[in-house]
Amino acid sequence: MTALPEYYVNERILFEDFSDITDFSNVAWSTAGTKTADAVYTKVGASSMRIQTAVGARAMLQKTIDKVFTNNELYIRVYIPDNTNLDYIEISLTTEANSSDVNNYNKRFAMTWYYRVLQTGWNIIPIVSSVVWSPPIAWTKKGTIDWASAMKTITVVVNPKEASSTTVVFDSIYCDIKKDPLALITFDDGYDSLYTLAYPLFKARGLKSTFYVSSSLVGGAGRLTAAQLIEMYADGISIGNHSSTHDTLVGLSYATVSSRLQTCIDYLLSLGLERAAYHVAAPGGATDANVLQVMADLGMKTHRNASSSTGGLWNAVGLPENAITALSLGPSTSLAVAKAAIDNAITNGLVVSLYGHIIADSGTTAWSAANLTALLDYIVERGIKTVTIDEYHEGKINPRYNSVSLARATS
Numbered sequence: 001m002t003a004l005p006e007y008y009v010n011e012r013i014l015f016e017d018f019s020d021i022t023d024f025s026n027v028a029w030s031t032a033g034t035k036t037a038d039a040v041y042t043k044v045g046a047s048s049m050r051i052q053t054a055v056g057a058r059a060m061l062q063k064t065i066d067k068v069f070t071n072n073e074l075y076i077r078v079y080i081p082d083n084t085n086l087d088y089i090e091i092s093l094t095t096e097a098n099s100s101d102v103n104n105y106n107k108r109f110a111m112t113w114y115y116r117v118l119q120t121g122w123n124i125i126p127i128v129s130s131v132v133w134s135p136p137i138a139w140t141k142k143g144t145i146d147w148a149s150a151m152k153t154i155t156v157v158v159n160p161k162e163a164s165s166t167t168v169v170f171d172s173i174y175c176d177i178k179k180d181p182l183a184l185i186t187f188d189d190g191y192d193s194l195y196t197l198a199y200p201l202f203k204a205r206g207l208k209s210t211f212y213v214s215s216s217l218v219g220g221a222g223r224l225t226a227a228q229l230i231e232m233y234a235d236g237i238s239i240g241n242h243s244s245t246h247d248t249l250v251g252l253s254y255a256t257v258s259s260r261l262q263t264c265i266d267y268l269l270s271l272g273l274e275r276a277a278y279h280v281a282a283p284g285g286a287t288d289a290n291v292l293q294v295m296a297d298l299g300m301k302t303h304r305n306a307s308s309s310t311g312g313l314w315n316a317v318g319l320p321e322n323a324i325t326a327l328s329l330g331p332s333t334s335l336a337v338a339k340a341a342i343d344n345a346i347t348n349g350l351v352v353s354l355y356g357h358i359i360a361d362s363g364t365t366a367w368s369a370a371n372l373t374a375l376l377d378y379i380v381e382r383g384i385k386t387v388t389i390d391e392y393h394e395g396k397i398n399p400r401y402n403s404v405s406l407a408r409a410t411s
């Protein structure tokens, strides 16, 4: 199955820290679990709520709440001592008051996570309204209920596999998730205009960019030098992998593709440019199954292609790591279109990815310094954050924002 995205970047409000376990009571019509306060496996509040199931029986605990969720996205942090005997965890919300009536429970929004996406150790589990990963993680609606009403009861469920017992430690629940719009601006091929024209514009505004270079072209005519790469890297520009030559990787042998990508990795590392050495943009954005397999085998973290099929926009929550599409900053894209992509990202909480080549007034891959200046001024004016590809991937956009590891798929 597809692994979940590794990081989830957002702002959010703490809704429940599980510090007072007396708030939670066993559900009369279900099987009781054993709840204890856990001060060891706690990241938020004084302690967490550890639930141990009986053998072969789910544990259900309810708490009375009174909360209208302004958006229905949550995330839950749990610690799982050992996932071997865990079947699933469920969270549900109902507009009915805490009750021993099973009919109230049956009218609810519910979300279930199975052991396949839960790892031994810490897990952050998102519930979002729209997702692009597999399996989808979204609410299931049971009965007549809507989000406009206040939710009156929250129920947590831990279910063990047959004839076994399991334990889950609930640390925290966050709500009112705000997706954080981001701009990922990248340039390919390492032309020297990136140093003379683009870099000063980014630097003067405190903005971030990623330059993908082909290692054998560095220092050549009209191209960036190693010293320039090192200087810009120290100022926050990340240098990504654009293969060792600029020839397409499509149709080549596994060994050749692997050698070319590894040569560029080795070159970047030899210069101390490690941040984006494992982030790749294939020459021409072109890949086939063989190329993608090599990328996976080499441990490449992302691949930015040259497709603008999404207008360079994606959801900030569920971006597939290996499918970063981008809108070209070239003759076919006007300043107005690039600004509109920025606007759309801000309006919809999305990531916008723009990629360019040479900074010049004319040429088949050129975008003018005047356009780039105006675009970067607009980015400052609108307040959207820019990130390098590695910052995006690691979720380390800004200390004010959180980045947390997600559960990794295990099968």
Ligand SMILES: [Zn+2]
Residues within 6 Å of the ligand: 188, 189, 242, 246, 282, 283, 284
């Ligand atoms: Zn290129």
